[in-house]
Amino acid sequence: MAKVKGDIVVDIERCKGCEVCIDACPTHTIAMSEDVNGKGYHYMQNVHDACTGCTNCAIVCPDGVITVYRVKI
Amino acid sequence: MAKELRLMKGNEAVAEAAIRAGCDGYFGYPITPQSEVMEYLMAEKPHERTGMVVLQAESELASINMVYGGACCGKKVMTSSSSPGISLMQEGISYLAGAELPCLVVNVVRGGPGLGTIQPSQSDYFQATKGGGHGDYKLITLAPSSVQEMYDFVKVAFNLAFKYQNPAMILSDGAIGQMMEKVVLEDQIPRLTETEIIKKCPWATTGKTPDRERNIITSLDLDPARQERHNLKLQEKYKKITENEVRxxxxxxxxxxxxxxxxxxxxxxxxxxxxxxxxxxxxxxxxxxxxxxxxxxxxxxxxxxxxxxxxxxxxxxxxxxxxxxxxxxxxxxxxxxxxxxxxxxxxxxxxxxxxxxxxxx
Amino acid sequence: MAETLTKQDIIKDENIVYKKTKLMTDKVLSYCPGCGHGTTHRLVMEVIDELDAQANTIGIAPVGCSVLAYEFMDIDMQEAAHGRAPALATAIKRLMPDKFVFTYQGDGDLAAIGTGETIHAANRGENITIIFVNNGIYGMTGGQMAPTTLPGMKSSTCPYGRDVKMMGYPLKITELIARLPGTYFVTRQAVHTPANVRKTKKAIRKAFDLQKQNKGLTFVEVVSNCNSGWKMTPVKANQWMVDNMFPFYPLGDIKVDGELVK
The missing domain is CATH 3.40.50.920 (Rossmann fold)
Structure with a gap:
């Protein structure tokens, strides 16, 4: 079975902290930050390396702040 | 060549003039005493003569907003109605003026207020010349007193509308709309191609090509300073019209x-x-x-x-x-x-x- | 092997599998956190990008929360008076039949003040696409009752809940227009989960494809949330939407290929 590994880059300053992406992640890789961004929102972030690059978080994000990367291994 | 002469009603003269002026689209709704404008257009099949679009809308509200949509694209578009219908159109006319769009609105005035009468009147002068809808704006307003002028002013109004990017109105009345007189017709002016429109109206929403920023047509600006600047620009334009276009x-x-x-x-x-x-x-x-x-x-x-x-x-x-x-x-x-x-x-x-x-x- | 892959190995341009479409501008969306408008905007722009139709598309923004849609979509756009977008679209499409023309409207704009324009554009079979975002409330003006507010649902103008005996019933305008012969494809979707987003995008793509074939009016309703108007967190609002909006506004195709779905 081909394995994949993914990662995300979050445009932190544009994240509004709605948390809609959190439930969308099948591997529970993302969580809200303790810190806040310039607008005072907790932003979403990758908290461990189980990301498969499935893009779920990105496509459900209303503000389009997530870029998703994936490599086959 | 001998001049082309025809005996026509004022309303019919407006319609024929529109086709010959290279008008791209007419959007209207029936109302006495101006229904002959659309009747004539439909009978003439301008889509075959010049490719002009003629559409009977579901209301005057819709027709003026169709005019708005077409005007945003740099098209030569118009509507016609009579007093109660023009009242309904005031929303759209205000938006057209606010967004600085050229178009022609013909008002074949009947008596009011309210449903009033279908007989001729000149009681829409205030509405035509003082703005009509909400906000500080003006319409370039032409008043024909013959069927020939009904014909001639269509072209004049379109030219002024495009020159100043402002709605123009022909303020006629039921008598001139309905009376028949001899009219000298002019030769057909071809409709502009899309390329010609893009050149003439670089602001028009014709589709964003890579060589320019996107075009947005709106009358909205929530920034007070910018909104005031926009209003001052409009006033400057009306001043220029006042200085140059009195007839x-x-x-x-x-x-x-x-x-x-x-x-x-x-x-x-x-x-x-x-x-x-x-x-x-x-x-x-x-x-x-x-x-x-x-x-x-x-x-x-x-x-x-x-x-x-x-x-x-x-x-x-x-x-x-x-x-x-x-x-x-x-x-x-x-x-x-x-x-x-x-x-x-x-x-x-x-x-x-x-x-x-x-x-x- | 996997262990040796570093972040730097993965985060490279050639490994991008999803990024915001370039047809969305860089302007920060004016919508509240978690609002479905942002997702819906992006899906429309993704479809236009896929169709390579930026130079061939004219969009119309409504009055309502998405009044500033033209700030976010990098295409030529017009801003209509409240409810009149389908009239604008009618004229544009008839004057420029080779362009894609779409309206983007909310429920107040489309199903209250613009009901006439919507129904008649649909009934004439205009070759346009209508994207209809239904969140059951007037968001921009502060959460008043909409034509689509559910029975019993609270809003600032029905603070004790919509009493249908006094305030009338919510209008299922999508079912209504699906019955008109001028419509060809009518569907109701949502954008709160990845699966729904994917379905909605397919529906929008289909609507634009059919527009190109001059099949008649295509209509995509997106049932969405209004966290601020409903006074809930975005996640709770999405759950409330599933529990309350979907039973009244069931998701799925309503009319396909000009035929009502049984």
């Missing part, structure tokens, strides 16, 4: 002691009243504003220094008279004579009013 006609004004000021159907009645006055030895002339906005303020002001009084003849309770009085600045007597309810005053009544209200008064 009027004078008849027997040179050595007149008194003047009738009248436009449209009223001006036609005054022509006969001039004859009757001459027979009585009264020196009276006719000043006919052709543009109601811009109003010929300076011309009337200048005239006021040489005459004894002005009688404003309007088929209304007296609306244009306010602009005349502002121009005259109290120097001479200005009175109104008019009929309402769809009645056209007779030349005798007009002359009588001059004698009683101005000469004897």
């Amino acid at each position: 009027y006609e004078t008849i027997d004004c040179e050595d007149a002691e008194y003047i009738f000021v009248a436009y449209g159907t009223s001006a036609r009645i005054c022509l006969k009243a001039l004859q009757l006055a001459k027979e009585k030895g009264i020196k009276v002339g006719l000043f006919r504003p052709i543009t109601l906005f811009p109003f010929p303020v300076n011309q009337i002001k200048e005239m006021a220094g040489k005459i004894k009084g002005i009688l404003s003849i309007e088929m209304s309770a007296g609306q244009m008279i306010e602009d005349i009085k502002l121009a005259v600045e109290g120097k001479i007597k200005v009175e109104h004579y008019g009929k309402m309810g769809g009645i056209i005053p007779s030349p005798n009544e007009v002359l009588e009013a001059l004698e009683q209200k101005i000469i004897g008064g």
Whole structure:
């Protein structure tokens, strides 16, 4: 079975902290930050390396702040 | 080549003029006394003659907003209606003015207020010349007094509308819309191609190509400073229109002691009243504003220094008279004579009013 | 092997599998956190990008929360008066039949003040696409009752809940227009989960494809949330939407290929 590994880059300053992406992640890789961004929102972030690059978080994000990367291994 | 002559109704002349002026689209809704405009267009199949789109909308609200949509694309678009329908269109007209879009609106005026009557009237002068809808704006307003002018002013109005990126209105009335007269027709002007439109109207929403930023047409700006700047720009434009586009006609004004000021159907009645006055030895002339906005303020002001009084003849309770009085600045007597309810005053009544209200008064 | 892959190895341009479409501008969306408008905007732009139709598309923004849609979509756009977008679209499409023309409207705009324009554009079979975002409330003006507010649902103008005896019933305008012969494809979707987003995008793509074939009016309703208007967190609002909006506004195709779905 081909394995994949993914990662995300979050445009932190544009994240509004709605948390809609959190439930969308099948591997529970993302969580809200303790810190806040310039607008005072907790932003979403990758908290461990189980990301498969499935893009779920990105496509459900209303503000389009997530870029998703994936490599086959 | 011999001139092309035709006997036409005023409303039909508007329609034929639109096709020949290279109009791209007409969007309308039936209302008496102007329904012949769309009837004529539909019968003529302009989609075959020039490719012009003609569509009967579900309401005047829809038709003026179709005009808005087409105008945003740089197209030569128009609508026509009569007073109650024009009232419904005021929302769209305000948006067109706010977004600085060219278009033509023809108002074949009938008596009001409300459903009023289907007979001719001139009681929409305020609505046409003072804005009509919400906000500080003006329409370039042309007042034809013959079927020939109904025809001619379509092209004139489109040209002015595009020159100033502003809606233009032909303010006619039920009498001129319905009467038949001889009309000299002009040759067909071809409709513009998309490439020509893009060149002429670089602001138009024709599809964002890589060589330019996207075009947005809106009348909205929530930034107060920018919104004020936009309004000041509009006012500057209206000033320029006022300086450059005043049109009027004078008849027997040179050595007149008194003047009738009248436009449209009223001006036609005054022509006969001039004859009757001459027979009585009264020196009276006719000043006919052709543009109601811009109003010929300076011309009337200048005239006021040489005459004894002005009688404003309007088929209304007296609306244009306010602009005349502002121009005259109290120097001479200005009175109104008019009929309402769809009645056209007779030349005798007009002359009588001059004698009683101005000469004897 | 996997263990040796570093972040730097993965985060490279050639490994991008999803990024915001370039047809969305860089302007920060004016919508509240979690609002479905942002997702719906992006899906429309993704479809236009896929169709390579930026130079061939004219969009119309409504009055309502998405009044500033033209700030976010990098295409030529017009801003309509409240409810009049389908009238604008009618004229644009008839004057420029080779362009893609779409309106983007909310429920107040489309199903209250613009009902006439919507129904008649649909009934004439205009070859346009309508994207209809239904969140059951007037968001921009502060959460008033909409034509689509559910029975019993609270809003600032029905603070004790919509009493249908006094305030009338919610209008299922999508079902209504699906019955008109001028419509060809009518569907109701949502954008709160990845699966729904994917379905909605397919529906929008289908609508634009059909527009190209001059099949008649295509209509995509997106049932969405209004966290601020509903006074809930975005996640709770999405759950409330599933529990309350979907039973009344069931998701799925309503009319396909000009035929009502049984």
